[in-house]
Amino acid sequence: MARSACGFSVALLWALLLGTARLLRGTEASEIVLPVGSGVTVHMKLVSPALPVKPCYIVMSRQYVTELIISPGERKSFTFSCRNPEKFFVLKIEKNIELKDLPASDSQVLGFKASATTAKYCMLGPCPFGEVRLQPSTSELPVLNRTFIWDVRAHKSIGLELQFATPRLRQIGPGESCADGVTHAISGHIDATEVKIGTFCSNGTVSRIKMQEGVKMALHLPWFHPRNFSGFSIANRSSIKRLCIIESVFEGEGSATLMSANYPGGFPEDELMTWQFVVPAHLRASVSFLNFNVSNCERKEERVEYYIPGSTTNPEVFRLEDKQPGNMAGNFNLSLQGCDQDAQSPGILRLQFQVLVQRPQNESNKTYTVDLSQERAMSLTIEPRPVKHGRRGCLDHRYCYKKPFSLRVPPDILQLPVQLHDFSWKLLVPKDKLSLMLVPGQKLQQHTREKPCNTSFGYHVAGTTPGEELYFGSFCPGGSIEKIRVKQNSVVTLRTYAPSSQQEVSKQGLTGSFIPYFKEEGIFTVTPDTKNKVYLRSPNWDHGLPALSSVSWNISVPSNQVARLTFFRERSGLACQSGRAFMIIQEPQTRAEEIFSLEEEILPKPSFHHHSFWVNISNCSPMNGKQLDLLFLVTLTPKTVDLAVIIGAAGGGALLLFALGLIICFVKKKKKVDKGPAVGIYNGNVNTQVPRTQKFQKRRKDNDSHVYAVIDDTMVYGHLLQDSGGSFTQPEVDTYRPFQGPMGNCPPTPPPIVSRTPTAKFTADELAPSSPPESESEPYTFSHPNKVEVGVRETGIPLLNIQGPVEETEE
Known part of the structure; x- marks a missing residue:
């Protein structure tokens, strides 16, 4: 982890240097030349189809365009109309390769550094292409986010092998990202269907990936990263007679998390996938399944098979529900075999598992001494063995309901002589039965560009339900958020940013508990501070709120304060493909409610609220490029009372009473006389x-x-x-009584049919518009x-x- 942090720091330094150089030299002309027959196409386009507020253009021959495609044999010169084009444009460099009748002499043209023993034709025996080069090189390209794609097609009987130089690759799951921003997305082919093998970062155990029929490799490099090499080589091999083989090499103790193809989607029907593990002889390996699903089989049976050298029962067959083998010595293979699925109800086969490699274990107690005081570039990962069933995974909602649990970093880890980078808790919730509530020891602030966190540590909260991943945001101590409620499975990660975080982390913590299930993706309870502004933004800020999802904020307003609610944009910019998107602002105490359509209407102007209120947004199924993301601000100001009005009213009342008194006295006297x-x-x-x-x-x-x-x-x-x-x-006497009843726990629910214009509900103390006004x-x-x-x-x-x-x- 320390190595990843170091790599990220170096990449950030490069970004600063590149940005400074750009400001000094301003915009400059670029030229891209693609040789004839190279098979390379360069596509430059905007990050989003919608133009930003201050647009940036590609300038070619005094023409302003937003897209540029360069084909083999073309030479094009251009510049940009802004100084920071990396914020607006991305580059995609794609090379298509057909391995059918390819002469060895053409391997140089296709961007491979061929060896001296290359055969005449790749169809005739081994054909080691060697290291893959970046073409064009990064120095010939403008400083933008770049994605190099190699799409290699071969005959069904040909196997292709990708070999990765050190550092090897580490597979990441949904919702994860690489520290340095460099990712490798690898896919294979089954006839005309593309199958995702996985997404990988650096610093792992994956050394080789073999595939049948073809391979598609996508290398993403952020604009600030100085890397100018691909980091892998490609060669053709004999048929592997399966979808793919992934080789994972352990040089010492450690662990690796791997996933089936198309994860978290379904594994291809009736396919076979194999992992080969290379383990030092003095160590032992154990396999545990972290997450899996089985499909509905019509023929055959889904299973996993182990091939362990020296075993007399090879292959050893297990069901996915079985306890997997452990304490295995030496190298071994693990294969996942699918079945013929039911056409009417196929279901999903998927598997996420972990391989833990460590020293031989026995029942006796041992004391281990770990001295890292002399190490500067070493990271330490200590994890408990995954337990399939246990009291720490909430499986029985009757047992877990309302029982709190603490999310604190163990003190022993904080005492290690190395800085803790991050610590994660995976929280599993019984689906559709319970939800999760997180209560921090100190109220949290949401990290935004307008008000970033400047503490030594923070929390990242994200949902992990396959197919429903949702990033709620980054939070740090010292804000106004009292509670965070999430609907289903989540991961909470504590991440440190400074060496001084060790002491501060030990004093903080989160308390989790399981609460009754609710349908919103998340509910935030906010108690604003009278001295600070509260910035709040919707989850999945970079990608937009998921379709047909809902999120709410419960904002408390003290009795002596007035809350000002401000939205940072005039319109949401949302375009719905199906369904409707709404925003509801509701005051439960006064029963006032306003409903806005987020698709067409202008967002509300700044409004003032004297009582606690809800803000709820519900998304539709948006069109591509039209996502829902809202940022709003809540500020508190003391209530002001107009003394002139009070004095005038009091004086008028006193004068009226005085006049009435005089009249009564006069009437009494007159009555006695007349x-x-x-x-x-x-x-x-x-x-x-x-x-x-x-x-x-x-x-x-x-x-x-x-x-x-x-x-x-x-x-x-x-x-x-x-x-x-x-x-x-x-x-009738008006007497002020502060509200003492319970605040509504349920966020407002959007109605099934709502007008496109804002609707206001009148309180019991207000007059309906149809009532005639008081005549003066x-x-x-x-x-x-x-x-x-x-x-x-x-x-x-x-x-x-x-x-x-x-x-x-x-x-």
Whole structure:
């Protein structure tokens, strides 16, 4: 691992030097020449079909183009319209080779360094081509990400062999990448069908790969890598009578993880694949299956076969479900045999296994001393033996439910005299029964370009379900993310970036637990810090959210703060091939919800939220090149209260109460003197509103419904406490009570049919748009009339009744 880190550092240094040189010299002309008959085609194209905001072009004869194809026998000169074309363009150099009637003299033209013993025709006996050269060389090509492809076709009876120079290759699985960015993708042919053998990095055990009928080798070199050689040679061999043979050489103790062809897809039907292992005589090898599936066989039986030199039972046949052999001495072969699958329901055959090579094991306890204090370029990998069934792999959801487990690096490893590079936990979840929750000891920050992590270590979280791989992101301590919930199998990797990480790692840790199953790919619980900005981006940022998947963020807002939600783009740029893509912003406390279509509509402008809220995005099946990725920002600011409004409201209320008090006192005095009833008079010249939720009806000047006889103090103002039915009610009082109920645990679910325009749901305290607005043109006031005699009848009709006054019988 240290060697990989060193290689990555050297590659990064080259990148910086190349970038500096480019800035100094600016754009310069390039020329590519392809000889006639070379069989090489150069294709230069944009990274993405969609043009970026600031486009870059290929300039040829004052013409601006976005794609350039150079065929054998052509010479083309060009330059770029920008200083950093590596961000916009990639190079694909492809060589097609037909091994049917190839003269030995043509091997030089095809880019091979031929040996002196080359036969006249490759069909006639051995034909060692030798080392494969990069043609054109990297010095003749512009500084872009380059992929060299050799597609060699041969007769079905011819075997081809790829030989790799040291350092040998290491196979990687789905979701993994190479530290230096250099990858080898190798495929074979079955008639017209291409079969993926695997993807490989450097520093492994794979030394040779033999294939039948043809081979396709793709070498990817990042633009900053200085490599100018292929690192492999090719030769033809006799028929191997199977799909391929992979040779893995161990020079000492170690392990290797290997996969069947097309992994994680299905192994080709009724095919045979073999691995040859070279193990030193003083060591022993053990095989364990990490992951496998069997298909539905119609004829024959899927199996693995071991050929162990010196064994009297060769070949030893095992089913994939069996415990595999261990403590084997010497070299051995392992073969995977498929079957004839059921045409109606074929199923999938796939296998991922590990070979562990170590010293002979016995039952006695031994003490080993490992002294690496004098080593600088050595990496140490210590792994427990894989256990097929055990209490650390959650297989029974009834046992695992809600039982926490700690994800901490063992202290003994941290005390080693070498720096820890990374430490991974593979978390297996019962499918469709439980999900996984990760709670950090200290809240995490998501690494983004706008706010990168600057800590000495961090976590990488990725899903590992075959065919559903999803990279959730990189996280480091010191942020706002309290919980990360993922749906299914995941890998959590702790990676260090500085020597000082040893002490900090020992104080940190994650706690995992199995929770009830949910359908979203992931749910993030975020509690923003009042002092820092929170940047959040959707998973699989570089490749887009997977089709028909959903992810949610549960964002908490303190009662004394206001959250500002800002999206960094005006539109998502998504184009759906099928289905619909939505974004939902929901406040469970106020029941407010907004729904946006991500395919066509403009993303929301910055919005403010006084309560905790959810952000949920659900993807469709996007078109090629149109992926869904969102980046948004959450900031908190203290709530501000308009003192002028409060003082004005308080002053107005006090003034109204004071006026009412004076009127009541005056009425009492007047009643004592006159002994006659008071009368309520409508006055249309005073702009005062009655503090009541019901509304006065218009056009009452046509009748006398606004004139009332007053016989009691309570009848003068008691009507203000009456409802529309005439019964007395208590006055309405607004009292603030902080929300103390539980926050919703379930993210919003997109509706099956949604309008393309945003929809807002009104809360219980809001008025529906169809309700008539409160009229401000009908103010009322109450005063005593002049000394006019009024009859002794009394009326108990409420002031707000729209009917005319009804006389009651005299007492």
